[in-house]
Amino acid sequence: MIYFDHSATTHPYPQALHTYQEVATKIFGNPSSLHSLGTQAGRILEASRRQIAELLSVESSEIFFTSGGTEGDNWVLKGVAFEKKAFGKHIIVSDVEHPAVKESAKWLSQQGFDVDYAPVDKRGFVQVDKLAQLIRPETILVSVMVVNNEMGAIQPLQAIADLLADKPTISFHVDAVQAVGKVPVSDFMLDRVDFATFSGHKFHAVRGVGFIYKKSGKKITPLLTGGGQEQDLRSTTENVPAIAAMAKALRLTLEDQEAVEKLKSMRDVLAESLASYDGVTLFSETGEDFAPHILTFGIKGVRGEVLVHAFEEHEIYISTTSACxxxxxxxxxxxxxxxxxxxxxxxxxxxxxxxxxxxxxxxQFLTIFKQIYQKTEKIRH
Structure with a gap:
């Protein structure tokens, strides 16, 4: 089996699974409980929070645990919108955001908010000058992803941060789900970023756990009300084993200094070989402003799902656009x-x-690709 769909989900690190099992088995108390088992769980929870914060060079009080990227994006967009609606109801998101952002924005538009979509150029990058033209006095939030999950374009966050530098009333959110281990943390955890979203299963943690970064002093409406967990902003019993495993996976991912170069080498070989076929269109590029792990292409006249299933017959797993x-x-x-x-x-x-x-x-992929390509000759002509 060859698995080439890591943007959809990654396999958990063995070390992360070991951490999950150890914590789930030995430290099973509710971290909100007053007894010693609860205290042990609370210590693991806060140690995990501190580790994540240190890896991102932020304060532990700025990390809030979630169930993943979709929840995080929903929480930030809706939470900021309702928290700041007295100051304005205008939101800007890029036109290439993940559905978790775009559908949240669409839902907000049905609740009386005004949403604009910042356009991208032919290479998939947000046009910062066009985004600037969309900003109004009542704009309260701008949301732009770090790495586009379909093309791999690394968005011009610094330019957007510069644009917003003198606009402190506008919250700046970045979806960093596809960025961990692919883009230096310092490139997206910018001083001007107020909120960031992360999902554990995209960097070898288990599914169903993630976190958001919320800059100190920034306000957001609670996602869940109840027991007061996560500084009274997300009330539910924390998934301590998964959180501990996620902290471990994040550390292992960010410590892999050779990852980016290895990914680039493999991607570049793929791109060069695929580009040699007349009937192939490369949609992604391989420059420094594209993530090292994503390559999107197509065979003229062949629908993407047909190609996915053709490779699956050879136990090679790729994807059409986003898994969602x-x-x-x-x-x-x-x-x-x-x-x-x-x-x-x-x-x-x-x-x-x-x-x-x-x-x-x-x-092996390229060998199988050649066979599949030859079978599509009648379709292409």
């Missing part, structure tokens, strides 16, 4: 925003790599 949209059969929303015709966007498939992949797997 692929089952709906929708073309890559990012490609549509980039101005790519729908018929061409429908051919798109995504390879997303991990350091657990090898150059031998790349070579």
């Amino acid at each position: 949209s692929s089952k709906a059969g929708k073309p890559a929303g990012t490609l549509i925003a980039m101005g790519v015709p729908t018929s061409q966007a429908q051919t798109a498939v995504r390879i997303s790599l991990d350091t657990s992949n090898s150059m031998a797997e790349i070579e």
Whole structure:
């Protein structure tokens, strides 16, 4: 089996699974309980929070645990919108955001908020000058992802941060779900960023756990009310084993100094080989402003889902666009925003790599690709 769908989910590190099992078995108390078992769980919870904060160079009081990226994006967009609605009801999100952001923005528009979508250029990057034109006195939130999950474009966050530097009343949120281990933390945890979203299963933790960063002093409406956990902002018993495993996975991921170069090498071999086929369109690029692990391409005239299943017959697993949209059969929303015709966007498939992949797997993929490509000759002509 060759697994090339790591942007959808990663396999948990063995060390993270070991941590999960140890904590779940030995430290099973509720961290809110007053007895010693609760105290032990509370210590693990706060130690995990401190470790995550240190890895991101922020304060532990700025880390809040969630169930993952979708919850985090929903919480930030809706929580900031309702917290700041007295000051304005205008929100800007980029036109290539993950559905967790775009659907939250759509929902807010149905609740009386005004939403604008910042356009991207033909390469998939937010046009900062166009975003600037959308800002109004009543703008309260700008949300832009770090790494586009469909094309791999690393968005111009510093330029957006500079644009917002003299606009302190506008909260700046970044979706960092695809960035961990692929982009230096310092490139997206900027001083101007007020909120950031993370999902554990994207960096080898277990599913169902994540966190948000909320800059000290920034306000957000509580997501869940009840027992007062997470500084009374997300009331539910914390998933301590998963949180401890996530802290371990984050440390291991960020400590892998050779990861980016290995990913680039594999991606570049793929890109160079695929580009040699006349009937192949490369939608992603391989420059420094693209993430090292994502490569999106298509075979002319062949729908993406057909190609996904063709590779699956050889136990090679790739994806159409984002995992959250692929089952709906929708073309890559990012490609549509980039101005790519729908018929061409429908051919798109995504390879997303991990350091657990090898150059031998790349070579095997290319061998199988050649066979599949030859079978599509009648379709292409």
